[in-house]
Amino acid sequence: xxxATASGNGFRRIVRSIHIPPVYYILILVFLVGGxxxxxxxxxQIFSNPAIMLxxxxxxxxxxxxxVGQTLVIIGASIDLSxxxxxxxxxVMASYVMQGKDVNVPQAILVVFLIGAAIGLxxxxxxxxxxxxxxxxxxxxxxxxxxxxxxxxxxxTGSVPQNFQYFGYGTLGPxxxxxxxxxxxxxxxxxxxxxxxxxxHLYGVGGNxxxxxxxxxxxxxxxxxxxxxxxxxxxxxGLFLVSQMGSGAPWxxxxxxxxxNSIATTVIGGTALSGGKGGIWGTxxxxxxxxxxxxxxxxxxxxxxxxxxxxxxxxxxxxxxYTLRSKKEVA
Amino acid sequence: MTTSTLTPQTGSSNILGSIxxxxxxxxxxxxxxxxxxxxxxxxNHSKYQSMPGIMAFxxxxxxxxxxxxxxxxxxxxxxxxxxxxxxxxxxxxxxxxLLANDPANAFPDIMIVLGFGVIIGLxxxxxxxxxxxxxxxxxxxxxxxxxxxxLGYVGGAPQGYLTDNWTAFGRSYIEKVxxxxxxxxxxxxxxxxxxxxxxxFHRTHYGKQVLAIGDNVRASQLSGVRVKLVRVITFIIxxxxxxxxxxxxxxxxxxxxTVGTGVExxxxxxxxxxxxxxxxxxxxxxxxxxxxxTLQAIIDLLNLMGLPKPYxxxxxGLLIISAVAYAGITSMRKR
Numbered sequence: 199x200x201x202a203t204a205s206g207n208g209f210r211r212i213v214r215s216i217h218i219p220p221v222y223y224i225l226i227l228v229f230l231v232g233g234x235x236x237x238x239x240x241x242x243q244i245f246s247n248p249a250i251m252l253x254x255x256x257x258x259x260x261x262x263x264x265x266v267g268q269t270l271v272i273i274g275a276s277i278d279l280s281x282x283x284x285x286x287x288x289x290v291m292a293s294y295v296m297q298g299k300d301v302n303v304p305q306a307i308l309v310v311f312l313i314g315a316a317i318g319l320x321x322x323x324x325x326x327x328x329x330x331x332x333x334x335x336x337x338x339x340x341x342x343x344x345x346x347x348x349x350x351x352x353x354x355t356g357s358v359p360q361n362f363q364y365f366g367y368g369t370l371g372p373x374x375x376x377x378x379x380x381x382x383x384x385x386x387x388x389x390x391x392x393x394x395x396x397x398x399h400l401y402g403v404g405g406n407x408x409x410x411x412x413x414x415x416x417x418x419x420x421x422x423x424x425x426x427x428x429x430x431x432x433x434x435x436g437l438f439l440v441s442q443m444g445s446g447a448p449w450x451x452x453x454x455x456x457x458x459n460s461i462a463t464t465v466i467g468g469t470a471l472s473g474g475k476g477g478i479w480g481t482x483x484x485x486x487x488x489x490x491x492x493x494x495x496x497x498x499x500x501x502x503x504x505x506x507x508x509x510x511x512x513x514x515x516x517x518x519x520y521t522l523r524s525k526k527e528v529a
Numbered sequence: 530m531t532t533s534t535l536t537p538q539t540g541s542s543n544i545l546g547s548i549x550x551x552x553x554x555x556x557x558x559x560x561x562x563x564x565x566x567x568x569x570x571x572x573n574h575s576k577y578q579s580m581p582g583i584m585a586f587x588x589x590x591x592x593x594x595x596x597x598x599x600x601x602x603x604x605x606x607x608x609x610x611x612x613x614x615x616x617x618x619x620x621x622x623x624x625x626x627l628l629a630n631d632p633a634n635a636f637p638d639i640m641i642v643l644g645f646g647v648i649i650g651l652x653x654x655x656x657x658x659x660x661x662x663x664x665x666x667x668x669x670x671x672x673x674x675x676x677x678x679x680l681g682y683v684g685g686a687p688q689g690y691l692t693d694n695w696t697a698f699g700r701s702y703i704e705k706v707x708x709x710x711x712x713x714x715x716x717x718x719x720x721x722x723x724x725x726x727x728x729x730f731h732r733t734h735y736g737k738q739v740l741a742i743g744d745n746v747r748a749s750q751l752s753g754v755r756v757k758l759v760r761v762i763t764f765i766i767x768x769x770x771x772x773x774x775x776x777x778x779x780x781x782x783x784x785x786x787t788v789g790t791g792v793e794x795x796x797x798x799x800x801x802x803x804x805x806x807x808x809x810x811x812x813x814x815x816x817x818x819x820x821x822x823t824l825q826a827i828i829d830l831l832n833l834m835g836l837p838k839p840y841x842x843x844x845x846g847l848l849i850i851s852a853v854a855y856a857g858i859t860s861m862r863k864r
Contacts, residue, residue: 329857330850331807333609337794338850345843458611458669471663503681510673517667518660527746527756528663529607529809 267431275473288436322422405474599770607809650768654761699780743809
């Protein structure tokens, strides 16, 4: 900022003031390389067919919604491994309560959001009041939730009514509703982090909890709220998935590896696992990279195993591209 | 720490006091394991209080104990290794193809998978040390790489079965051993690797350096510890121990596609139950082993009580949280 000279640098100053997270350069690179490969080895739909572009985003909706919540907790130097099973319990409970009837929709939504809030509250309380490492705490709660739903519900319990599927498949003009919802959640996350007191407190807690506490931040409360929001986003993702599937099953969450994938996309987006640094827009970039990869692999007809392998390699390379120059030793 | 320096007044209470101080130093995992194991014995006397039953229990618990030792070293360093589960999938699936149903291939196969273990650990260590990728993400990526590679290599389905001499490490017993009756190979493997790990971790500079790095990277770096080298070695040890554990798990469970899924979390849970805190700076080979034993004993206990598998998971989750909460509360009180 200070280096910019006054004359004729107005444009450059504006460009500099927009901080584009570096993940978007990787996103563009992945998109171009994928599109080129598609052009050479397949039918070249990625560059020519706008429906595919939309599809990339639609594929990313569920992961994107959870990743917003995950970003919040990771900025607070915590982590949430229970999101996958929070998604599962939402999918199962929603379709169980709805039983295919429109009248049951409001109460089903109320029930799942209450469950989500309870999961987040329990996670937050255990982490802040009992001083349990967040990794272990949420691993434990995810085991507990998985036990409860696998023990109580069989595969495909109940169903969601036709109208509820609007959430998953409906469109508003040319744009799918699901994309609008993802955008809304991302904007909400951005607003929370950069325009509210809660957001700045969360960065403070993640950066240095003790300093934040001594400067009057109620660190425990901030972290508990972050965990509740994170579980709520998982609930929303679960509702989205169940509206697409038509019926809930206990394997929805773990099958999509939403726990580890949401953490991976958050970190690819530039949020530090050690907390205090990062943002929602980076995470969105990370999520879109996953969406682009998915689409490219599908177009090229890559085997699912090679897909997993390449995804793993890309996670490492993407994160390494920022961490490479850091002087600090990591663990 | 402070309790041992408090010297009681009279002679008799001095002895009692020192015994009490000694008891207090015993990590809680040992009495907990003992209580659970005795309870098992009360419920099913013939199985858990007879030599063959105890040996059978050790056979089931040994693989996770070996894996937990490796994971413990990485945890002591302050890192994570999430790739161990995928390594087990890799060992079982790749071996099912490499063995080609011929017992003569067992030795070369084991050498090959061990070689891959070294490479996986080396890459993990190099990525964390030189590319500065946090180990959580580096090993998460490695988990996907290894799982994808293994499944791709076998084409998504097991290729053949595991030969008897290969599965012996996890499944078979040495018969007619005096005093013990029959001793599982798995127990011998566990003892051998426990001794190796004990010497590495508790009797060499290397072990001290691991703990120093886990405690404070910067300080250990300034005092001349070769942080990168130690870290790479630790990741290699963890991967190799996971390969050994994978051979034992394959021996007990045979070939299936879901083998290895979630093992990384179980190994971390075993360490945590054994009192090893995440974040580094603390570690003990025997605590990790008994953490794994305790988890297995709990699973056995819940099975005996007729609880279905899903609820066993739930109770495990509850226990993991309580173990760490207990450790956290007691360490806070000491402060």
